[in-house]
Amino acid sequence: MKFQDEINRRRTFGIIAHPDAGKTTLTEKLLLFGGAIKEAGAVKSNKIKKGATSDFMEIERQRGISVATSVLAFEYDGIKINILDTPGHKDFAEDTFRTLTAVDSVIVVIDVAKGVEEQTEKLVEVCRMRNIPMIVFVNKMDREGKDAFELLDEIEQKLNLKVSPLSFPIGMGYDFKGIYNIWENNINLFSGDSRKNIEETIEISDIDSLEINKLIGDSAAETLREELELVRGIYPKFDKQEYLDGNLQPVFFGSALNSFGIRELLDCFVDIAPKPRPKKSEERWVEPNEDKFTGFVFKIHANMDPNHRNRLAFIKIVSGEFKRNTPYLHVRHNKKVKFSSPNAFFAEKKEIVDISYPGDIVGLQDSGTFKIGDTLTEGEYLNYKGVPSFSPEHFRYINNADPLKSKQLYKGIDQLMDEGVAQLFTLELNGRKVIGTVGALQYEVIQYRLEHEYGAKCTYENLNVFKACWVEPTDPKNEEYKEFLRVKHRYLAKDKDDQLVFLADSSFSLQMTQQKYPSIKFHYTSEFQ
Numbered sequence: 001m002k003f004q005d006e007i008n009r010r011r012t013f014g015i016i017a018h019p020d021a022g023k024t025t026l027t028e029k030l031l032l033f034g035g036a037i038k039e040a041g042a043v044k045s046n047k048i049k050k051g052a053t054s055d056f057m058e059i060e061r062q063r064g065i066s067v068a069t070s071v072l073a074f075e076y077d078g079i080k081i082n083i084l085d086t087p088g089h090k091d092f093a094e095d096t097f098r099t100l101t102a103v104d105s106v107i108v109v110i111d112v113a114k115g116v117e118e119q120t121e122k123l124v125e126v127c128r129m130r131n132i133p134m135i136v137f138v139n140k141m142d143r144e145g146k147d148a149f150e151l152l153d154e155i156e157q158k159l160n161l162k163v164s165p166l167s168f169p170i171g172m173g174y175d176f177k178g179i180y181n182i183w184e185n186n187i188n189l190f191s192g193d194s195r196k197n198i199e200e201t202i203e204i205s206d207i208d209s210l211e212i213n214k215l216i217g218d219s220a221a222e223t224l225r226e227e228l229e230l231v232r233g234i235y236p237k238f239d240k241q242e243y244l245d246g247n248l249q250p251v252f253f254g255s256a257l258n259s260f261g262i263r264e265l266l267d268c269f270v271d272i273a274p275k276p277r278p279k280k281s282e283e284r285w286v287e288p289n290e291d292k293f294t295g296f297v298f299k300i301h302a303n304m305d306p307n308h309r310n311r312l313a314f315i316k317i318v319s320g321e322f323k324r325n326t327p328y329l330h331v332r333h334n335k336k337v338k339f340s341s342p343n344a345f346f347a348e349k350k351e352i353v354d355i356s357y358p359g360d361i362v363g364l365q366d367s368g369t370f371k372i373g374d375t376l377t378e379g380e381y382l383n384y385k386g387v388p389s390f391s392p393e394h395f396r397y398i399n400n401a402d403p404l405k406s407k408q409l410y411k412g413i414d415q416l417m418d419e420g421v422a423q424l425f426t427l428e429l430n431g432r433k434v435i436g437t438v439g440a441l442q443y444e445v446i447q448y449r450l451e452h453e454y455g456a457k458c459t460y461e462n463l464n465v466f467k468a469c470w471v472e473p474t475d476p477k478n479e480e481y482k483e484f485l486r487v488k489h490r491y492l493a494k495d496k497d498d499q500l501v502f503l504a505d506s507s508f509s510l511q512m513t514q515q516k517y518p519s520i521k522f523h524y525t526s527e528f529q
């Protein structure tokens with residue numbers, strides 16, 4: 001197959017959802033339809049079980065699963081689909097943000113009863129900022145939930161999206177009779193035998209057909225016709241280009257658990273979802289069909305076996321072909337490296353591959369040379385943007401609890417930070433190290449892993465920080481900036497890339513500082529150029 005054909009047939013996407021909305025179930029059903037797995041239950045949920053925060057076996061279990069489900073690939077209708085796993089748990093939101101830099105589109109899963117939930121809001125906002133094309137899937141239609149119009153309203157308002165329903169439910173919960181497929185102009189009737197892998201459906205092609213009255217009853221048929229009339233009146237007609245530009249989001253309804261509405265979703269997805277998209281580097285835009293390979297690291301996974309410190313770096317291929325045993329430039333190190341056993345991912349296994357294409361993810365064995373955000377090329381000095389750090393929510397000093405193991409401790413901290421488990425800040429005042437995380441759970445993960453993988457012990461000490469703000473002076477030489485550096489010395493730190501960060505202790509003090517030093521910009525993310 002030609003290089004361009006390989007690009008054209010790839011779809012790399014992520015499923016985002018608040019925990020429990022049905023991401024794992026939907027993933028599994030997509031794999032079932034793709035023939036990649038034989039039975040339900042094969043995809044493990046990467047969820048942290050409730051109340052398991054101190055259960056370290058649970059953390060290890062979760063890490064194991066998260067390696068296994070990082071990338072799930074399958075073929076459907078000649079299309080190669082790569083699903084990138086995005087943890088829904090809020091303590092791992094940063095991991096999800098980074099994964100979103102490697103997807104070309106997303107499917108947003110919403111629970112019909114719970115509506116738009118907090119984690120979905122945050123993740124959709126990130127996608128919106130990057131104009132990532134989104135398809136919305138309203139799940140659990142077999143349960144009582146919100147009225148479809150009410151829910152569509154909520155999606156538009158809370159998620160700031162412009163929706164265009166491509167299917168519409170007939171009843172819900174106990175009364176759920178099926179869905180009308182606006183995209184294909186037919187009806188699929190639901191026969192509520194839950195837990196069947198693939199639901200059999202009856203198709204009807206004409207909305208005015210009296211056949212519908214026979215199947216769902218006169219009153220349901222009337223209601224459906226009225227509702228479809230309303231849909232046509234209220235919502236914009238689906239437009240593929242608008243969707244690809246991130247301005248319009250098609251909506252499907254269904255029930256992942258019952259495999260209902262999944263085929264419709266998948267057929268539409270392979271039809272409209274974007275093939276690998278061009279990506280911006282600091283230097284220029286890079287097109288997937290350029291013949292020279294480029295790619296970037298969006299995720300690093302430590303080996304689960306503490307005796308082998310090898311890690312797996314996940315690279316998204318942006319352009320060209322990635323070939324085994326070929327020397328590539330590690331741009332940050334200015335060094336050529338080659339890989340004898342790059343892994344490609346499938347539904348239930350990973351395998352060494354000779355060649356991968358734009359849109360694909362390869363896993364590279366790494367002994368500590370990669371950091372999240374690193375770029376690989378065939379020789380060009382390119383740096384991919386867009387794997388920013390966000391201000392953490394929690395901050396604690398990290399102290400060495402075993403003076404004989406300080407080397408191990410610092411090595412461990414360094415490597416865990418490269419993996420993106422948390423962020424490290426070093427105070428300008430006294431060189432003390434501060435760990436910033438999105439969730440409190442990460443502190444336990446770090447402590448546990450330092451001990452078990454590096455043989456080092458640490459303790460934490462609370463530090464009162466409201467937000468970490470990356471500092472950008474208009475002119476580093478002006479008096480105002482010099483005064484800021486002097487007066488706020490106590491609150492300044494360097495991040496892992498030696499960028500200056502202001503650790504504001506309250507929202508009030510941040511405001512005051514902004515007012516006092518108007519020529520300085522304070523950013524909540526590390527990437528602002």
Ligand code: GDP
Pocket residue numbers: 017018019020021022023024025026045047088139140141142143254255256257258
């Ligand atoms: P995740 O946290 O988003 O990965 O959610 P899961 O896929 O693990 O689903 C959470 C729970 O919702 C599980 O108990 C599923 O069986 C259930 N669930 C998923 N889809 C449906 C559905 O369509 N209908 C019903 N009734 N339950 C569902």
